[in-house]
Amino acid sequence: MLIAAAADNWKVDTNTLVTLDGMVLHRPSGRKASYGQLAEKAATMPQPAEVALKSPQDFKYIGKQFKRTDSKAKSNGSAQFASDVRLPGQLTALLARPSVFGARLRRVQTERAKAVPGVRAVVEVPQGVAVIATDFWSAKKGRDALQIEWDESGGARVSTTEQRDQYLALLNQPGKVARSEGDAAQALAQAAKKLEATFEFPYLAHAPMEPLSCVVQLKDSGCEIWAGSQSQTSDQATAAQILGIKPEQVKIHTLLAGGSFGRRANPASDYIAEAVSVAKATRDLSAPIHLMWTREDDIRGGYYRPMFVHAISAGLDAQGNPVAWNQRLVGQSIAAGTAFEGGLVKDGIDMTSVEGASNLAYAIPNLHVELHSPKLGVPVLWWRSVGHTHTAFSTEIFIDELAAAAGKDPYAFRRTLIQHPRLNGVLELAATKAGWGTPLAPKSGVRRGRGIAVHESFNSFVAEVAEVSVKPDGSFSVDRVICAVDCGIAVNPDQVRAQMEGGIGFGLSAALHSAITLKAGRVEQSNFHDYPLLRISEMPRVEVHIVPSQAAPTGVGEPGVPPLAPAVANALFAATGKRLRKLPFETSELRSA
């Protein structure tokens, strides 16, 4: 339509015009006009019925190696994160939050906090009690000096051990049907061989390296916010609602986020709401308010990847072909009660709870998937790759178990049952590059094994082969991960590789280390000593292979995560004969007999 507008302006034929660097050019005459100059007229031109896209051999940027523009600033300390905002007169706020989720303030004694040098104010806000000071350390000392009594009567006094028992009990009760093909119950009853297993997943915190942080400045005209926001629309609406102003009076300055993994895309806009509430309650100070979270606030602050349990039972016929697959999942809904409920929850099924399970990639004629979505007061949220974080694990381990029960090679077994050519494409590529079927080089004193997993998420296809070495005491290392990804056209291949490398490290971090547990409503972890993350010494060598494709580009931020944990679990089985079906892995189960 830009070309049509230029052709009309210049009275030339459209096929004499080309586009280049934001301009429409008429090479014969040398005339040119920018897209901006043409936009208004272009909007009035008739829409073409068919548009021919640029041929791949004419791509100037797509598929080429382009450098990040921010590497330098992120290597010399000059990159600006929300934590780094320094406005004139700015004060730092720390918030004391309820002892358990949903508890309310009963009473607070603020004298000692107010006596801390540097503390300027102590205010009650709907989310808790805020201490406002000239700097972080004074605010921290002030908060530590608060004496607060919380009323926990309406709070979520959840204990994870009891919650686990309740979830396991729900596995024995019918849930809402997410998908049903054929008659899984009957096919299972008639199967030559039956298998069943239970899988467990803890709550997980996102734990981005930069704790949450937000600066708010109230003005006569409205409000300005500085944050590493990932969901400006809801953040803006939330701020406007708290202040009783219009959304357009809220200006958000989006800064670099020191990691997010979903945490800064919260439909509840929790940390934004806190900062705005504190700014509103301290309007008389006429100072920009910088609300900061400590790491303890972050680990204990909720909005976790929900805890889940799954049970799968399946049957093989006499030839070792799977004939029935019955899966039941139990876990809180992420979308329920949020603005996304209408779009994500259909007939009581939160798609983010069952994605990757209800659309199982294997051709099994009788398939039945059910879901329980218990309601609990522990806030939950999407966490890098969302439902696939657990569904890829249970399905990819259980398919491995079926292969073993059928006496078939896990790669070949998958290859036969997967019908999607792109899923098979990555499976084959990863297996080939990993030398699937060739023996691993032995190392003295360890048991070695290789495992494979493949999963579709965010419309991309990823297969990963993990190689492990297990010591007699059960501790193990992941030595190498071979990853194949089909994300359609790889726009910037090096960044696709970077996201796969990072996704593999992120997935391994959770598989090895991470669990949030609660006791009487209190989160038992608080910082990296008891919620450890992957360290460099644990990082495997990662090889990424990208499938050449002309399909539309799809996600790469999340799809590297889901196959990692099951690939490692399957490799541990290959090395030790033990199936680990619970995350994080308990290495004691891998001890030599």
Add this chain to the structure above:
Amino acid sequence: MIPIIVNGTPRSVDATPDTPLLWVLRDNLGLTGTKFGCGMAQCGACTVHLNGAPVRACMTPVSAAAGQKITTIEGAQGKAVKALQDAWVKLDVPQCGYCQAGQIMSAAALLAGNPQPTDADIDTALDGNLCRCATYQRIRAAVHQAARTMRG
């Protein structure tokens, strides 16, 4: 008032003696390249050099640094730092980038004493520096690259 020498410049800061050096740098002096990640020396985002040796600024009371030389990422210079920063850019190491100043400060201390580190040396020297984006593979490669540059 507590005297400290930051990036070669003598400064006098108005802070209680127990204030961690991290917050003196960030809040008193506006040097925000040194990051807060945990507050208990678990993540390394706050790594600075105290008389040339890497320390976690979040657990170093400013009183312990009185009169001493502190180098932050803003003032870090020399062959190793330059080689590391160039390698970080060349290999596009950062993702979110929040931890990378700390990574480079730890890596610079490694290269100062070990011009040809192995993967194991790198893992040992940098095991205290968390990267939630897990850019570890590129960090290893970039440290090797910087070491090669320095050896010429």
